[in-house]
Amino acid sequence: MSEEIEETKTSEEATGEEQREMEDKVISPEKAEEAKLKKRYPNLGAKPGGSDLLRKRLQKGQKYFDSGDYNMAKAKVKNKQLPAATAEKTEITGDHIPTPQDLPQRKPSLVASKLAV
Amino acid sequence: MAGVGGGNDFQWCFSQVKGAIDEDVAEADIISTVEFNYSGELLATGDKGGRVVIFQREQESKNRPHSRGEYNVYSTFQSHEPEFDYLKSLEIEEKINKIRWLPQQNAAHFLLSTNDKTIKLWKISERDKRAEGYNLKDEDGRLRDPFRITSLRVPVLMPMDLMVEASPRRIFANAHTYHINSISVNSDHETYLSADDLRINLWHLEITDRSFNIVDIKPANMEELTEVITAAECHPHQCNVFVYSSSKGTIRLCDMRAAALCDRHTKFFEEPEDPSSRSFFSEIISSISDVKFSHSGRYMMTRDYLSVKVWDLNMENRPVETYQVHEYLRSKLCSLYENDCIFDKFECCWNGSDGAIMTGSYNNFFRMFDRNTRKDVTLEASRESSKPRAVLKPRKVCTGGKRKKDEISVDSLDFNKKILHTAWHPKENVIAVAATNNLYIFQDKIN
Numbered sequence: 001m002s003e004e005i006e007e008t009k010t011s012e013e014a015t016g017e018e019q020r021e022m023e024d025k026v027i028s029p030e031k032a033e034e035a036k037l038k039k040r041y042p043n044l045g046a047k048p049g050g051s052d053l054l055r056k057r058l059q060k061g062q063k064y065f066d067s068g069d070y071n072m073a074k075a076k077v078k079n080k081q082l083p084a085a086t087a088e089k090t091e092i093t094g095d096h097i098p099t100p101q102d103l104p105q106r107k108p109s110l111v112a113s114k115l116a117v
Numbered sequence: 118m119a120g121v122g123g124g125n126d127f128q129w130c131f132s133q134v135k136g137a138i139d140e141d142v143a144e145a146d147i148i149s150t151v152e153f154n155y156s157g158e159l160l161a162t163g164d165k166g167g168r169v170v171i172f173q174r175e176q177e178s179k180n181r182p183h184s185r186g187e188y189n190v191y192s193t194f195q196s197h198e199p200e201f202d203y204l205k206s207l208e209i210e211e212k213i214n215k216i217r218w219l220p221q222q223n224a225a226h227f228l229l230s231t232n233d234k235t236i237k238l239w240k241i242s243e244r245d246k247r248a249e250g251y252n253l254k255d256e257d258g259r260l261r262d263p264f265r266i267t268s269l270r271v272p273v274l275m276p277m278d279l280m281v282e283a284s285p286r287r288i289f290a291n292a293h294t295y296h297i298n299s300i301s302v303n304s305d306h307e308t309y310l311s312a313d314d315l316r317i318n319l320w321h322l323e324i325t326d327r328s329f330n331i332v333d334i335k336p337a338n339m340e341e342l343t344e345v346i347t348a349a350e351c352h353p354h355q356c357n358v359f360v361y362s363s364s365k366g367t368i369r370l371c372d373m374r375a376a377a378l379c380d381r382h383t384k385f386f387e388e389p390e391d392p393s394s395r396s397f398f399s400e401i402i403s404s405i406s407d408v409k410f411s412h413s414g415r416y417m418m419t420r421d422y423l424s425v426k427v428w429d430l431n432m433e434n435r436p437v438e439t440y441q442v443h444e445y446l447r448s449k450l451c452s453l454y455e456n457d458c459i460f461d462k463f464e465c466c467w468n469g470s471d472g473a474i475m476t477g478s479y480n481n482f483f484r485m486f487d488r489n490t491r492k493d494v495t496l497e498a499s500r501e502s503s504k505p506r507a508v509l510k511p512r513k514v515c516t517g518g519k520r521k522k523d524e525i526s527v528d529s530l531d532f533n534k535k536i537l538h539t540a541w542h543p544k545e546n547v548i549a550v551a552a553t554n555n556l557y558i559f560q561d562k563i564n
Contacts, residue, residue: 029448034397036451044397053401054342054364058295058314061208061233063201113168114137114146115556116193 128562129509131502132547133187135172136555138500148551150538154218154226157542160188160549161228162556163213167197169230169283171241188558192241194283197232209234215300217309219322227286229309233296236311238287238322244280248272292318292328299349305356312349312361319373331379332361332371347462348408355414358383362419366403370430386428388435398450398459406462411471412543418474420465423447425476425486440486440493443478445516445527458532468541477536480525481552482512498536498550498557508562 038044137146145166152161160172173191200209210233219227225242250272254260295313302309310331311318317332336342344365352358357373368386371379390399402422410417411427416437419426423444426436442463446453453459458479465476477483478495486493495512502509515524538551546561 028394028396030394030396030398030450033448033450037397037454040451040455054314054345055339057345060296061210063206063208111145111166113164113166113170113193114554115135115148115162115164115170116190 127546129496129546129548129559130562131504131507131509131557132560133558134500134503134555135558142554146554148538148554148556149212149214150216151540151549151551151556152216152218152228153540153542153549154228155220155543157544157547159191159218159226160540160558161216161218162549162551163196163216163230164554165210165212167195167199167211167213167232169194169196169213169216169228169239171226192281192283194239196230196237196239197235200234214297217300217302219302220306222306229300229302231297231300231311234290234293236289236297236300236320237285238289239283240286241281241283244282245277246274247277249275287322287325289320289325289328292320298347301349301351301359303351303356304354308356310349310351310359312346314345317346317349317359317361317379329377331373331377333378333380347405350408350410350417353410353412353414360408360410360417362405362408364404365400366405366421368405368408368417368419368428384430384433386433386436388426398454401454401459402450407464409465409467411467412469413471416471418465418467420463420476422459422461422463425465425474427474427488438488440474440484442476442484443482443514445514449527453532456532458535461535461537463535463537464539466539466541468546469544473541475539475541475548477539477550479532479535480530481534481536482514483536483539483550496559498552498555503557506562509559 136148143166145164145168147165148162149165150161150163153159154161158174160174162170162172164170170193171191172188174186174188177186196213197211199211201207202209212232213230214233215229215231217229219229219238221227225240228239228241230237230239249256250270252261252266252269252272253263289311293311293313293316295315297311297313299312300309307323308319308321311320311328312332315333315335316330318328319331320328332346334344334346344363344367347362347364349359349361352360358370359373360368360370362368366387369382370384370386372383373379375381375383390403405419405421407420408417415430417428417430419428419436420442423446424442425440427438427440429437450459463477465474467474472489473485473487475483475485481498482495483498484493484495495514496509497512510523513521513524514530515521515526520526534553536550536552540549542548548559550557550559
């Protein structure tokens, strides 16, 4: 960081505009971080707090399941061997039909809290 | 040296730590809320596994004058269980988002606990007597042969080992489409509010099948959604006033006498922003994660990602005090956005006299600010400084250049060790700090 400051001060070739830009980066760590993020994710939209982010927040907990698709798939598979359930039990996103075996088990914790020991 | 929260000679000491020591933390054991009751005699915690543990302070005894009342387990119960909403394909976590105590009105204690969708009123009562000498049944419960009963007796109450029972007295369900983030008991002791991302409801503690919607910020077209409700609280004395904060860093104060639906605020608190300093992160870090009224009711405090602000309710255009919690993170926002830490929701709290405030940070650090002396201190909740009555040493984060001996550099901070939940005893200098799955209790030094 200190090297950048020296460069800004001693560089005489930089035009006035470039110098102001570099000064911006030096003065505001936030803007420097923003530049870093934009470099890594060039497709990132300009409005971060917009509806996309908020909608993701509102949809927390959504698990996709269509009972019609599920029953159709069950009927088709009845005549064949059921494929072994994959080890991937993480995200059920809707690109394959979830089965009861795939959905993570949500049992209540029957164990007492360790704070109560 | 610490000097925060009391006089200049004030120091914080380790008192107790609860929870397992092992490195492997089970998700269910992560503490999600901590709250003292009105007298400070009881301390409740909720966790991600839907369990509530209540600690009670033991009476100070003459035998051990140096151990100021320790908190021991009083009651523990399963408050919420995981559910699946088949109609909406929505998984409902059992995590306890908030616990709020009701003021005590009789021998029993009452608290409200909530997960994302359902609020429950729990009654915690003691039983230390048992009736013996029934006429129709034996002591072990078997029915006595009626032909063998030749005389009547009056059952007597005999002492028994103390049993603390928790029972759900009310279940307030199906009133929130979105995830509940706050509950707050009103000063009228009859009503309370619950807030989710887009709506706030007002309930009567006795009535579970109805609630009044008092704030609704859901736009007609969800594409136009620009902000959500992040926290809400009732005024401590004026039962008609409440506030709610937003993801855009604003706070609205509403008066329920003005209208049935408080969509139009009475007061609007927002700090003007310098447009030249605006960046991609500005809105995200301005999102308020907690709002708390002072005990006096004159001020309120808000916590955003990097700072804590104190507002005078009579001044809407800017806060009266701003305290930097961890300003050194401003130059790390890119990585904090990538690892989602920028969305962490820190809480804040006042001490009993409103003279000091406390909030958490990373690396199991927490910060305290003295409003009168303007001194601040960074302390750490760690097993290393967990010897009985050990004085907590102030910690310092080094931001660049030469790192002094006891300092820690920003890049060495453990961002998985977050202190999101802290609580301050309403009357004394006793604090409870939740560090992931451990609960630390610190007290002031007894001279």
